[in-house]
Amino acid sequence: MEYTIWILLLPVLSFLLLALAGMKMSHRVSGLIGTVVLGAVAVLSYMAAFDYFSLPRQADGTYATLIPWNAEWLPFTGSLHIDMGVLLDPISVMMLVVITTVSFMVHIYSFGYMKGERGFQRYYAFLSLFTFSMLGLVVATNIFQMYVFWELVGVSSYLLIGFYYTKPEAIAASKKAFIVTRFADLGFLIGILIYGFYVGTFSFTPTETGLMQGAMMLPLALGLMFVGGAGKSAMFPLHIWLPDAMEGPTPVSALIHAATMVVAGVYQVARMFPLYIAYAPDTLHIVAYVGAFTAFYAASVACVQSDIKRVLAFSTISQIGFMMVALGVCTGAPSHEGGLGYMASMFHLFTHAMFKALLFLGAGCIIHAVHSNEMSTMGGLRKYMPVTHITFLIACLAISGIPPFSGFFSKDEILTACFAFSPVMGWIMTLIAGMTAFYMFRLYYGIFWGRENKELHAAHVPHESPLSMTFPLMVLAAITCVAGFIPFGHFVTGDGLSYDIHLDAGVATTSCVVAVVAIALATFMYARSEQPVADALARRFPKLHRAAYRRFYMDEAWLFVTKRIIFRCVSRPLAWFDRHVVDGFMNFLAWGANATGEEVQPMQSGRIQSYVMWFMAGIIVLTLMLLLCM
Amino acid sequence: MNILSLFVLIPALMLLGLWAARNLNQVRGVMVTGASALLVLSVWLTVAYLQARGAGETAEMLFTDSVMWYAPLHICYSVGVDGISVVMLLLSAIIVFTGTFASWKLKPLTKEYFLWFTLLSTGVFGFFISTDLFTMFMFYEVALIPMYLLIGVWGSGRKEYAAMKLTLMLMGGSAFLLIGILGIYYGAGAQTMDVLEIARLHNIPEEMQRVFFPAVFLGFGVLGALFPFHTWSPDGHASAPTAVSMLHAGVLMKLGGYGCFRVAMYLMPEGLAMWGDFFLVLTTISVVYGAFSAVVQTDLKYINAYSSVSHCGLVLFALLMMTRTSCTGAILQMLSHGLMTALFFALIGMIYGRTHTRDVRELNGLMKIMPFLAVGYVLAGLANLGLPGLSGFIAEMTVFVGSFEHTDVFHRACTIIATTSIVITAVYILRVVGKILYGTCRNPEHLKLTDATWDERVAVICLVVCVAGLGLAPWWVSDTISLSVEPIVSQLCVLNP
Amino acid sequence: MEINVICYLLVGAVMLFAGVYGFFTRRNLLATLISVELMLNAANINFAAFNRYLFPGALEGHFFTLFGIAVSAAETAVGIAIMINVYRNVRNIQTDDISELKG
């Protein structure tokens, strides 16, 4: 399977070509180059997936981990070195498929969405760069390679968020995204260092002796790595960058901030999963608690946002919380059943990538049509944009967990795993699933039904998007419809053994009922053009509504920390200290030397007579000294 | 004649050529020819060195030669290179080459400017090829003095003050250095000035090391911007003309780290054992302090100067960690910082040359006006904050991995404190990029400005290629350095995993 | 004819230090030159006396004195020429006042 290296090389070549020569090309040519290359990469990935899963299972019933290509990149010490290579195992292959599919769709979609934009070539170059980095991240053969590409996706995300670099909000958002994730990556880096040093390797599969040495430190190391993952995956309280990141072009949000990059944290935990299970189960449960809280927090914020992309962003945060919870509730005791959450998480990652990309792309179509992100400018759009409407509805049903759409199956597995861990967790997650259904349908009704903004629509009639934009919607909708029936458990499981997905009747019924109730509630509150209940609630609890609308003031809290504490209490005083104390001391030395000079300067009178006098006196003193010494 | 002597001879010939040059074109011709010759020579040297090593050469220094020039004090003109000096020579040649292009349009007194510039590079090259303490010191001084004139005459802003401050502080450092060198010479029995010879004797009494180690370390440390002796750097860099900033931050500051390693640590390991922790605290402060100070600066050059304090602090920090990996990282960091800071200063100079301001509050939206320079600036910034694929990353990672090999709490704590600098670096880099490059240009004067000219493009592209090259293919540099660091680190008689 | 060499030397010493004193205290250029003449003469006397007493057969001291006289004549000539020139320009020949010799 050596050809998998081309999965990495093609996007980077396309990036280089577009970055260096893009400005000389027309929009169409550069877009085509990017798209065709990505199409080729997608085909290669499907081939790789097909080839990989058609390999016979090993004797113990697991798929072999293949490393078709690996080379030392940067040596540190004998045992520690960064390698660059390609690692194929079930989750990385799965991720390859996810990334290339979504990326390919986004490439096609962008043809329509970004048409005529200044910097079209740059946009495609960055998309290629991002795809390359993300692919490199998932096929990493060692934790340091993962970190390398982790940083690269961070940068490509920075560049793409700041794509509209003349917009101050975009600049601020890109900066914020980069710095927050960078801050989290510091934890990742230190975790890697601890891991590397105690376990003696950066590889994902350390030796037994290495593990024996490092067992003590592994919980700490993995916990720190999770900090990095939490930053990338927007876990509370490091989530603040993700809603702002919606300043980027919408296809970018679909690709990076919904489907692929933000699940890197989940992928990272999944990648280190064997170590978590064996050596740091408590850390794993912390992951679960963080995930659950984030899921709840984000879901409650999503219920009141009015910017459709923000709603989707918080929904993403919440869904990633689901995945984290699913990973976190795994236990090692019955290694097969205990690992159900792992499978569920990966499954949800897969389905979520599809329907969330679909949602974002649909949102892109809507924004394209009405030129605004605000729900108040929409309403009643179902008449104008049928394709978008249907596909969006499919995605909403999927994320709400309505059978037979894909989200139902994956969410059901997650809830089953949660109930197996503890009923409390199970009920909490079920509640959050209900909230998900509620806010998604609030969004859906707000866009396509509800109160129509007639004047605006009269002035500028919303229209259905061109085929380049609706085609990806349809593809993704199709995937969303059928993905639930993929026997996912045959491919990806916690211990590698095949697992038959069977629906737990109780859990499935409960979650369905909850989802239906939530949808009904949303229909009751938002489907009509008058929304008395929602307005009444907002009036009833103004403080709560306001707090939720302002995302519970998390941004303000962070702003306080950075602006007030770091900027004003550390940097400014330090700069002052440097200029006045340290530099002042040096200047004082200089002044001292100068003053001494001024004092002794009269001796250099310029009068030859005094010089001779000193000379004479010197001779006398010298002679006296000679005499006295002899 | 020894091949290494060419590194001094070519600049000397350039000086002659410049002296004879009659007009601007001849001056430029001489500079380009000479700088290219140096570049070719250093590339050739690198290849030859790698081949020699590949052929199994095990001597610590290659291409050695020695000519006595003052017998009573055993002062020789001895030259020789190991992996460290080879990469440093390469770095210097690249920066001299690009610096030539960066000061292509400099006025007035172009000829005189290039004369001093070349003299400065003579000193730098001489320093890196020498293995004799005194010859090293002499070249060191040769490199320092032209700085004064270059800043004082061709600088901007408070140039006289800055030039005076820089020269005085560095001279103060070299006074310590001279004392230290004499201390080493007499401590080692006054038989030889040769570094390798003294290291082999390893006979400097411990009580002398205790006194002279800090002298030498401080002497070089001042040049390496060791806290609290770094204050010449912001003022000096802010006032210096572009190419001088490049050469200074890119190469001259590396003399400090190189000297600390090659002279102070190599020859006085026991002194290091005693003083190491003290200096480690200072360098840790440098790293974080420089980064934090850079956050609130408003002058582009000040930002970069403080960033240099932080990054050069990391060099000394890594050296004091005394493991093979961290020392390799230190050299890589010198190399990487040299390249990217030169790139930064070159770009700042070019922007300043157009807008006549370096105040970040007055610059906006340059991306639209001068895209080439702006993209270069973003790349330099990304390299600075340690983006994988560019040189900063490999250097920082090697440093941190190497530093982390210590198991005790003190070293660990220092390492973790130092790692926080990478976040702060991101803060100040992105702040500047966001402020000056992005957004819309509010100054109508700036709208008329043009993008880079061909000479500027040569300089920028050359540096970007080097930064990316080092970042993408680090293994050979890392191996070369690591091999040469080994004999020195093994002298340090501390833990070596 | 028993004159000890010390007598010459004492006279020489007194002359020398009188010259030194004059050189220190005089502010007039001519007076300074006069002091210099005194010192030169003191040296000449010493040369001649030592030559006569220590090496009566040799002539070095004698010739040194001779040349000394010639040199001092030259020095005086040039000195006075300069002085007159200065006087012509600044109407003054006080040492303290002539600090600007640059063109």
Place this chain on the structure above:
Amino acid sequence: MEITLQQVIFGIVALMMMVCSVLAVTTGKILRAATALLFVLFGTALFYFILGYTYLGAVQLSVYAGGIVVLYVFSILLTRSDKNMNERIPRGRWFAALATTLAGLALTVFLLLGHGFALGGIPVMQELDPAVIGEALIGMGKYQFVLPFEAVSVLLLACMVGAILIARKH
């Protein structure tokens, strides 16, 4: 011990020279100083005669007393420098100068006396033959001085040219 006439003359002359040299540097009138110098120069010439260096004495008289002093007198009159002879130097400096001078003198005298020169008599008080001088002056052998002679000649020439150039009116 009997005192020869020569000693008497020597004593008188020596005393006169000392007094005159002190006078030359202390007097307030520049013309007087020049006169005192003249006397000192005469005395020096006499010393040379006593030592038997007749030729030297003659040169001293003609060049110094006859030439240089006349030059001085001329320039004194030319520059009218008499009027500013009275400007005194500051008291502190004067005192320092005096102290230095006296200290130096004391030291020198102490050294001279302490050394104990035992060179009382001169074997034969005879005149140095000018022919010897002439031979030594133009000879090229050992202990002959044609080279210094030439050097001094050139020096004098240079000084003459220089002096003319300097003093010339522009």
